[in-house]
Amino acid sequence: MENAxxxxxxxxxxxxxxxxxxxxxxxxxxxxxxxAFPEKELFEYSIGGMRSFAAMAQELLAIAAPGMKQVATGQxxxxxxxxxxxxxxxxxxxxxxxxxxxxxxxxxxxxxxxxRERILTFGKYDNxxxxxxxxxxxxxxxxxxxxxxxxxxxxxxxPAFWDR
Amino acid sequence: MENAxxxxxxxxxxxxxxxxxxxxxxxxxxxxxxxAFPEKELFEYSIGGMRSFAAMAQELLAIAAPGMKQVATGQxxxxxxxxxxxxxxxxxxxxxxxxxxxxxxxxxxxxxxxxRERILTFGKYDNxxxxxxxxxxxxxxxxxxxxxxxxxxxxxxxPAFWDR
Numbered sequence: 244m245e246n247a248x249x250x251x252x253x254x255x256x257x258x259x260x261x262x263x264x265x266x267x268x269x270x271x272x273x274x275x276x277x278x279a280f281p282e283k284e285l286f287e288y289s290i291g292g293m294r295s296f297a298a299m300a301q302e303l304l305a306i307a308a309p310g311m312k313q314v315a316t317g318q319x320x321x322x323x324x325x326x327x328x329x330x331x332x333x334x335x336x337x338x339x340x341x342x343x344x345x346x347x348x349x350x351x352x353x354x355x356x357x358x359r360e361r362i363l364t365f366g367k368y369d370n371x372x373x374x375x376x377x378x379x380x381x382x383x384x385x386x387x388x389x390x391x392x393x394x395x396x397x398x399x400x401x402p403a404f405w406d407r
Numbered sequence: 408m409e410n411a412x413x414x415x416x417x418x419x420x421x422x423x424x425x426x427x428x429x430x431x432x433x434x435x436x437x438x439x440x441x442x443a444f445p446e447k448e449l450f451e452y453s454i455g456g457m458r459s460f461a462a463m464a465q466e467l468l469a470i471a472a473p474g475m476k477q478v479a480t481g482q483x484x485x486x487x488x489x490x491x492x493x494x495x496x497x498x499x500x501x502x503x504x505x506x507x508x509x510x511x512x513x514x515x516x517x518x519x520x521x522x523r524e525r526i527l528t529f530g531k532y533d534n535x536x537x538x539x540x541x542x543x544x545x546x547x548x549x550x551x552x553x554x555x556x557x558x559x560x561x562x563x564x565x566p567a568f569w570d571r
Binding site: 293377 | 425558
């Protein structure tokens, strides 16, 4: 205990590879939530004036791979939440899988020290890289949780939260 | 790039102190979501047969400080999701603030190397400590996202997701 007070906490809790696995685990669950929606309800169902789950998934697609591209290349990407090709569940799932590959590819290009540097994501959001990536993940969990309510309201059992 | 391939990624992305701040930031937002509910709806409102947001908040209370106590002391706690005292919004918020302090206190007692050790949380969930804590946080974001839908369905504007 006294040791913990004397030594400032600066060492590793999570490595880059672990953070990637954590994110991809979440993305695999989100993919199953998209799959669980019937085609029509994915694009049209809504509660309380909120967006459809397809629109939320489009936002997640717009953030994930383009965000990681910026982390890897330093090149500022514009945030484009209107993914025009994402017009069917099948297409969204294909784009999801493509993003999975792109994230892995960009991730492998990121040197360790980059995770603690500042970044202006999409030219607008100033933060440290690891905070930015956690924000991407948190935002996904947040919207997916909303998708769970849509599914329950539609009488559909969502996939188990703990199963990644 | 070639460097990143040659060197395995093992260094720090997130320090323990940063992880604590990240969690407490989320907890402060969740507190404001609890506050945003009218008293009656906090305990009674539900969509699709799901639990009330009060019941979800009780689950979060049951996990957070007792979970951190186990991380700090190694003593196995039983998961008790029925927080009997949490019978009003005021009481839930008071328990929330008490948990905030307890989490900080236990956290200060955790030596750095502990975050990479395995733990059997609540005698049931086997995982590495940092994964366990991220699970607590993710579970909170998940249920809070559900609370956002409840609020929207009730015609109440939830606090901004990015404001911690």
